[in-house]
Amino acid sequence: MSITVRFFASIRERLGKGEDNIDIKGIATVADVWNKSAKIPLPPNVLAAVNMEYARTDQAVRDGDEVAFFPPVTGGAR
Amino acid sequence: MKIRVSAEAFDPWQEIERHQAGQAGLAGKFGATAVFVGTLRDFNQGAGVQAMTLEHYAPMTGKHLQRVADEAAARWPIEDLLVIHRYGELHPGEPIVCVAVWSAHRDAAFAACRYVIDELKTRAPFWKQELTDAGRRWVEQEK
Numbered sequence: 577m578s579i580t581v582r583f584f585a586s587i588r589e590r591l592g593k594g595e596d597n598i599d600i601k602g603i604a605t606v607a608d609v610w611n612k613s614a615k616i617p618l619p620p621n622v623l624a625a626v627n628m629e630y631a632r633t634d635q636a637v638r639d640g641d642e643v644a645f646f647p648p649v650t651g652g653a654r
Numbered sequence: 655m656k657i658r659v660s661a662e663a664f665d666p667w668q669e670i671e672r673h674q675a676g677q678a679g680l681a682g683k684f685g686a687t688a689v690f691v692g693t694l695r696d697f698n699q700g701a702g703v704q705a706m707t708l709e710h711y712a713p714m715t716g717k718h719l720q721r722v723a724d725e726a727a728a729r730w731p732i733e734d735l736l737v738i739h740r741y742g743e744l745h746p747g748e749p750i751v752c753v754a755v756w757s758a759h760r761d762a763a764f765a766a767c768r769y770v771i772d773e774l775k776t777r778a779p780f781w782k783q784e785l786t787d788a789g790r791r792w793v794e795q796e797k
Contacts, residue, residue: 585709585781586792621794625779628714644711650782650793651775 577604577639581613584646587622600637607633609643621648655727655735657719659710661742666691666752673736673754684733684756688763690771696746698793701786708741708750711779715739722773726755729769730762737770741780 581596588594596613606624610633624631625644637643656673670689674680696703723735734756744750753770757763782793 582711584711584779585783586794625711625714628711628717644714644779646711646779647781647792647794649776649779651778651780654772 577601577637579604579609579637579639580642581609582642582644583614584644586647587619587645591616604637605633606631606635606637606643609637610645614645622646623648655723657716657723657737659712659715659719659739659741661740663744663748664738664740664752666738666749666754669738669752670736670754673734674756677734680734680756684758684763686757686760686763688755688757688760688767690751690753690767691749692751692771693749694744694746698784698786701784701788701791703746703784703786705743705745705785707743707783707785709781709783710741714779715741718777718779719774722770722777725773726766726769730757730766732757732762732766735766735770737774739774739778739780 577600579598581598583591583594591614598612600612607618610618622645624633626635626637626641694706719737723737732755736754738752740750753767755763755767784791784793
């Protein structure tokens with residue numbers, strides 16, 4: 577299956593890419609998508625989204641999904 | 655209800671006035687307007703800030719801002735709502751975000767305005783990179 581992968585902010589800079597397309601065989605999760613595209617261990621504070629919805633790293637992905645990885649969003653102190 | 659995410663600098667007061675004037679049927683229906691405007695400071699976490707670049711994930715931002723606005727409209731009896739959020743490069747003194755809520759009475763206007771700004775700050779995917787006196791830095795933890 578084909579997955580579009582997107583990286584933002586400091587994650588994008590660290591990996592040196594903002595977008596990727598990967599092909600995965602069989603059943604795969606968000607974490608599998610990270611491993612295949614980023615090729616470094618998943619940092620603990622990274623957030624993920626599947627098709628614009630926040631997702632856990634053990635969520636399954638489907639063909640055609642867009643999976644995004646990014647640091648915590650920064651809204652500012654109250 | 656209007657939601658706009660824009661790279662262009664905006665004047666929140668003009669936007670509020672224009673929005674209110676352009677909504678047929680709104681006049682007479684509201685007795686309260688609550689407004690929040692967030693503006694870029696020239697200091698953050700002990701450093702001088704020269705500029706800030708706001709990066710976002712456009713389709714996800716739009717989806718989540720719309721959802722937060724819909725939630726506010728479902729929870730409080732509001733007549734209208736306006737949200738404008740910047741992205742791109744900003745300088746100190748420039749507005750970052752504006753939330754305006756029109757309602758019959760002030761309780762709903764205040765509560766919905768507060769809800770929208772608080773929720774968008776934790777749910778809308780924006781990331782800040784500051785240009786400080788010491789160079790560029792990503793703001794990833796708020797103190």
